[in-house]
Amino acid sequence: MAKKPAGKAASKKAPKAGASVTHPEEYRAKRDFGVTPEPIESAPSVSGNMFVVQMHDASRLHYDFRLEMSGVLKSWAVTRGPSLDPKVKRLAVRTEDHPVSYGRFEGTIPQGEYGGGSVIVWDTGAWVPMSDDTDADYERGDMKFRLDGKKMKGGWALVRIKGANATGKEWLLIKERDIYAQPEGDGIITEDAPQSVVSGLTVQEMEDRAAPAPLPRVVKPKPKPAKIKGAKKADLPTAPKPQLATLTAHAPSEDSWLHEIKFDGYRTIARIDDGETPLTTRNGHDWTEKYQPIADILSTLPCGQAIIDGEVCVQTPTGTTSFGLLQDALADGNKEKLVFFAFDLMYLDGYDLRAAPLAARKEALEGLIQGAITANSAVQFSDHHMGDGPAFFGQAANLGLEGIISKRADAPYTSGKTKTWLKVKTSAAGDFEVVGFAVGKAGGGLGALLLAERVNHKLHYVGKVGTGFTEREGARLVKALHEIIRDGPINSLVIDPESAAEVKGATWVQPKLVVEVEYANKTGKDHLRAPRYKGLRADKAAGRVGYQSIRRLLPRSPDRSGQGQGHHTGDRQGARARPGHQPDGRAETLDRRGRFEKAAGQKPVAQEGQNRCQSHTQSQEKEGGWRGGLGDGTMHAPVWAG
Numbered sequence: 001m002a003k004k005p006a007g008k009a010a011s012k013k014a015p016k017a018g019a020s021v022t023h024p025e026e027y028r029a030k031r032d033f034g035v036t037p038e039p040i041e042s043a044p045s046v047s048g049n050m051f052v053v054q055m056h057d058a059s060r061l062h063y064d065f066r067l068e069m070s071g072v073l074k075s076w077a078v079t080r081g082p083s084l085d086p087k088v089k090r091l092a093v094r095t096e097d098h099p100v101s102y103g104r105f106e107g108t109i110p111q112g113e114y115g116g117g118s119v120i121v122w123d124t125g126a127w128v129p130m131s132d133d134t135d136a137d138y139e140r141g142d143m144k145f146r147l148d149g150k151k152m153k154g155g156w157a158l159v160r161i162k163g164a165n166a167t168g169k170e171w172l173l174i175k176e177r178d179i180y181a182q183p184e185g186d187g188i189i190t191e192d193a194p195q196s197v198v199s200g201l202t203v204q205e206m207e208d209r210a211a212p213a214p215l216p217r218v219v220k221p222k223p224k225p226a227k228i229k230g231a232k233k234a235d236l237p238t239a240p241k242p243q244l245a246t247l248t249a250h251a252p253s254e255d256s257w258l259h260e261i262k263f264d265g266y267r268t269i270a271r272i273d274d275g276e277t278p279l280t281t282r283n284g285h286d287w288t289e290k291y292q293p294i295a296d297i298l299s300t301l302p303c304g305q306a307i308i309d310g311e312v313c314v315q316t317p318t319g320t321t322s323f324g325l326l327q328d329a330l331a332d333g334n335k336e337k338l339v340f341f342a343f344d345l346m347y348l349d350g351y352d353l354r355a356a357p358l359a360a361r362k363e364a365l366e367g368l369i370q371g372a373i374t375a376n377s378a379v380q381f382s383d384h385h386m387g388d389g390p391a392f393f394g395q396a397a398n399l400g401l402e403g404i405i406s407k408r409a410d411a412p413y414t415s416g417k418t419k420t421w422l423k424v425k426t427s428a429a430g431d432f433e434v435v436g437f438a439v440g441k442a443g444g445g446l447g448a449l450l451l452a453e454r455v456n457h458k459l460h461y462v463g464k465v466g467t468g469f470t471e472r473e474g475a476r477l478v479k480a481l482h483e484i485i486r487d488g489p490i491n492s493l494v495i496d497p498e499s500a501a502e503v504k505g506a507t508w509v510q511p512k513l514v515v516e517v518e519y520a521n522k523t524g525k526d527h528l529r530a531p532r533y534k535g536l537r538a539d540k541a542a543g544r545v546g547y548q549s550i551r552r553l554l555p556r557s558p559d560r561s562g563q564g565q566g567h568h569t570g571d572r573q574g575a576r577a578r579p580g581h582q583p584d585g586r587a588e589t590l591d592r593r594g595r596f597e598k599a600a601g602q603k604p605v606a607q608e609g610q611n612r613c614q615s616h617t618q619s620q621e622k623e624g625g626w627r628g629g630l631g632d633g634t635m636h637a638p639v640w641a642g
Helices: 025-029 100-104 134-140 203-208 292-298 323-332 358-372 389-398 471-482 497-503 616-621
Strands: 050-057 061-069 072-078 089-099 107-109 117-129 142-149 153-160 170-175 243-247 257-261 266-273 279-281 305-313 339-348 379-381 403-408 416-425 428-439 446-455 458-465 507-509 514-519 532-536
Touching: 025 089, 050 072, 050 100, 050 142, 050 203, 061 089, 061 100, 061 117, 061 134, 072 100, 072 170, 089 100, 100 117, 107 203, 117 203, 134 142, 257 358, 257 389, 266 292, 266 339, 279 292, 292 339, 292 379, 305 358, 323 532, 339 358, 358 379, 389 403, 428 458, 428 471, 446 471, 446 514, 458 497
Parallel strands: 243 416, 339 379
Antiparallel strands: 050 061, 050 117, 061 072, 072 089, 089 170, 107 117, 117 142, 142 153, 153 170, 257 403, 266 279, 266 305, 305 339, 403 416, 428 446, 428 507, 428 514, 446 458, 514 532
16 A cells, blocks of 8 residues: 655645536647547546656657646646656646546557657556645646655645746646655666556557557358358247356467457347347346447348357457456446457357357358448457467467467357367456455545355355555445445355454455456465456356366466467457457546446446556556545545556
8 A cells, every 4th residue: 555645734635526527628629539549538536636647759758747636637748757856847848638537548649640659657646735725826836735656756846937938838847855755866767667557568568569450351251051061940049148168277279279369348149130139148138228339230230130149348549458448438328439349150040050160150250240340340350360379379468468268160159168168368367256345544445355256155255355446446346335234244154264364344245246356376275366356247146156276377478489470360350359449538427326236137337447458477566456545535546457
């Protein structure tokens, strides 16, 4: 947990979040949001006191220092970046106000657009003014405040330059003399710590990750199901169960396997029947209304009946998929951000294709949908790579993807968990039931979730997770948890004696929430090491999360001397999460009516998540989530985990 800013001024009240959405007109006028991945607008953050420093490699490298005030991010361009040396006064040129959502932006702005170049979140956290009238300080051009970030802490000042030649935009950013000050002779923080606190990337690495333009696709003929080997004439199935993958440590290398990227979203079955296209979760819940743009496109496919298997996702600016962004889009009603990656075809126009080999089903699927979609459609074909699974996995790990799915190309579609579909993750992860929570030591917010996994109909305590929560997500979790509080742990919960002190003082809840958690490995007592919260699984029911038998899931790193460079098809449209379709970051509407699902069958849950564009090693090194309070009951702005 971050240290509380020193000094009595830390008790000053944080600036209040605005009550309504603010639209920075100058910011909007300078950008073409049909081209740039930058966000358009947003509501204020929950805390209303975010600060962020973004490293921006545009026409020249600089640092954008931003303070959340009056529902926007007041912004200054600091050419050489902040200095921890009080003797060094950095020129900070006032620029246009930015939407609050920009404080979470990382990515590459296309060349030729305003500010073209790569952006990383160099630092972020919370700020507290040292006076009671922040607006007056700003107008006067003399602001003193305290920062609590990953890199910038303690007292700082922004002072506007006055004089005959001053335009009013020139300010000085100055570090206060306190315990966090450091002479530049002892090191320059911008040089010593150039990485993002979100993704762990440098600005050059972010540039290298910029998605290339998709390659043209070979046109496939419209499928004729009667001619597919193994196809059987049959009525349209009502509710087929999805095939599930078995977790394994290594990708198969045989040529008989094909490999797809593992999408980070909600598994979804599309059932097309004469224009009607219900979309259901893996547990059979109808989410058509939530996915309406997807259903609209699927209803235009050149078929009367079909059943398509796929995953609903939201993409990051770098082309990966993010479960957290998906949940946030659902909470805000941003349906235009949703993308359905179709990867299997179970039924087509009077023929059940589940007995047909996977390769034939995928070829038919591609022929069915390719004529009805574009590079920016809400429906996309999930491409694949044949053979050499370890090389494909290596490329996926290098791109910061969650993992891959390996499938036998000659195998039929079989409902339930099978060994003809295998999933290989770049980090260990599992689903766990929430049995309690701890309150943060500062600010009274969420400190940690207490986790358990089900073994032989009993829940076994496996530790707690206190990182990975964003400010917004933490607030929603707290609300949901308070609705299911109970007096003590449930009778079926097994807690080993060594954990008694760890759970002392916890607030216990009914085990109705299922969360996904990354972790390094497990202890001998099956406790999670280095856990990090990833997201709430609204598509999975408590009581159905089984024992996770693989203790360590991290495969050995592939040979990075170029292995697989000539074989990986991940740069093709679809195989790399369709890089041409990037989220536009449209307005966060601050829909406070969104609620967490308390059990399976209710409406989906949404919360702020984190972009998983990082290797397992990076995920262990970085911190995330809530970082306590500033001494006045306000929560720190989140440190976003990549």
